[in-house]
Amino acid sequence: MYKSVFTKHIDKRIKIVKNKSALQTSYLPEVLPHRSREIDSIATIIASAFEGDRPSNILIFGKTGTGKTAVMKFIGNELKKEDPSGNTCAYIYINCEIVDTRYSTLQNIGNQLIMDFEKRIPFTGWSIDKVYAEMKNIIDEQNKVFIVVLDEVDRLVDKSGDDVLYHLSKINEDLKYSKLSLVGITNYLKFTEFLDPRVKSRLGEEKILFHPYDAQQLGDILRARASIAFEEGVLEEGVIPLCAAMSAQEMGDARRALNLLRVAAEIAERSGDTSVAEAHVRSAKNKIEMDTISETVKTLTSQSKTVLTAIIYHSKENKTLTTGDVYSKYNELCKILGIPVLTQRRITDLISELDMLGIVHARVRSFGKAGRTKEIELSIPQEICDMLADDEAMKALKTYKPPSQTTLFK
Ligand SMILES: Nc1ncnc2c1ncn2[C@@H]1O[C@H](COP(=O)(O)OP(=O)(O)O)[C@@H](O)[C@H]1O
Ligand SMILES: [Mg+2]
Known part of the structure; x- marks a missing residue:
């Protein structure tokens, strides 16, 4: 029976979260364990x-x-x-x-x-x-x-x-x-x-x-919240311990632990499952990580995005990448994008920043008398590279056609 475009989605979705607000970080519980x-x-x-x-x-x-x-x-x-x-x-x-x-x-x-x-x-x-x-x-x-x-x-x-x-x-x-x-x-x-x-x-x-919470404390906090958010039996046994262990390993941050549980439940709900399983927690962790990286990449400056694009370009070649390689590609890209070209020294700094953000991995190598250089590797997945290619700041690269070769002979 057709009512609207929403009908079939509403009917199909089995609600497994009884009280969504209890999983929001703004929710203030009546008791605060630990x-x-x-x-x-x-x-x-x-x-x-x-x-x-x-x-x-x-x-x-x-x-x-x-x-x-x-x-x-x-x-x-x-x-x-x-x-x-x-x-x-x-x-x-x-x-x-x-x-x-x-x-x-x-x-x-x-x-x-x-x-x-x-x-x-x-x-x-x-x-x-x-x-x-x-x-x-x-x-x-x-x-x-x-x-x-x-x-x-x-x-x-x-x-x-x-x-x-x-x-x-x-x-x-x-x-x-x-x-x-x-x-x-x-x-x-x-x-x-x-x-x-x-x-x-x-x-x-x-x-x-x-102090940061340990896994056992996070487990207690999550269990208290889960008893408000879910009907009995909706969470499979390993779910809370897994959320707690993953979050304790990171920072002992209760906000992250709650987010992980919330996203896991959303994934389960969206895929039409009737309970939340450990597999949902793993996908949730993946999704949260991807969202974080993509947010970081989106908020980079145009200069950093250009440097990153230069690194991505080279990383397809499978060779060890030096600052010099990145710089020459960066130069080329700046001209196409019509943005100012910074000095190699500044680019070295921007690469270090990308390294600190976990987007690339840069190692200093010394070659004895030949001096030192950085070896740069990309540490983001392909989806994020694709997203950057579609970014507003990089758009000119997509439509760019190299000037047609002037032929010597007519
Ligand atoms: N002991 C606790 N018991 C229950 N929930 C907690 C506890 N500690 C933190 N939370 C929840 O974790 C989230 C983050 O806590 P918050 O107080 O915002 O951390 P902070 O201010 O230290 O960054 C909030 O949703 C909060 O309700
Ligand atoms: Mg706070």
Whole structure:
């Protein structure tokens, strides 16, 4: 029975994921296995807010996917449970990946507290001093303890310096009634090395490190999520241990582990299977890797894409490739593409960058007196090479026809 082009696909697809959102990384679970120690350490510090004291500032370190954001959001919810009216304590969360300037940080903190839309701090136009003064007044008026979480705080410092941290960390000197504590979260273990020493000591009054998860811990996290996401029996036995083992081997990153499980379930669903098997996990891993490489290649600059194209061109010849080989082909391609030709030295740097990104593999070889050179090998699959050939920046190469040979004899 024909209804629309979608009908047959909808009917054919057997839904094996009961609750998709539970596998999304933005989902905040009610329990966070293997983080009770970290939650407890943070809670002991913040608890002093309920005795009217200013909790110490906290700096949370840990690699990506170790649950830092999830834990701080969990703490935010717990604060609301303890103080439903919000009379004692206010929780303000800022994602510095999005809010990354001095102005927007102060404005954002202020506006989270201003309910009257008319009175909000405008997006631009005020002086920094005025924004700071306004934000400080609103905070002080409310007479309570503020917990200000700056997630991915290194982004803010990268983009706008540590000035705003300096002012926020000494704001208590200007406050009469309220108190403010900062919780900075960062993936970079060396974050504080680049801070002004005063900011460093104020922000790092307490430091908490989140360790990567091991395979067993990832397995527990996945099992907790899977029980919400899937009906019983949908996951074959080896699936969670495999996802956990693969992700533990990489970084101990719970985000990757969850993604792997989600993509595996999507693959199973799309191929009309009724359960998720280890084979689906393997395809998922492959797909995620391919997506990552293709994203990396897509976002290269035109110059790097040209260098990579030169390497791909040569790699078909099956000989050892040197920087010189790449450079001469690169020169030729630049002329066809109509882009500036960089020096060989710059190209050597770009090749090293491609090496760091895992797109090519470059080895330095020395030949005694003859000097040193790099041997370059491609480390991406054919699909990605094909994708690059279709890239907007490389399009001119496809339509290019070498000028017809001028013949000497007519
Ligand atoms: N202990 C845990 N229990 C359950 N889910 C977790 C746990 N740790 C991390 N997650 C989940 O893994 C994903 C990544 O965690 P996140 O807190 O964003 O990591 P980080 O901020 O350290 O990069 C999120 O979806 C989060 O809910
Ligand atoms: Mg985070």
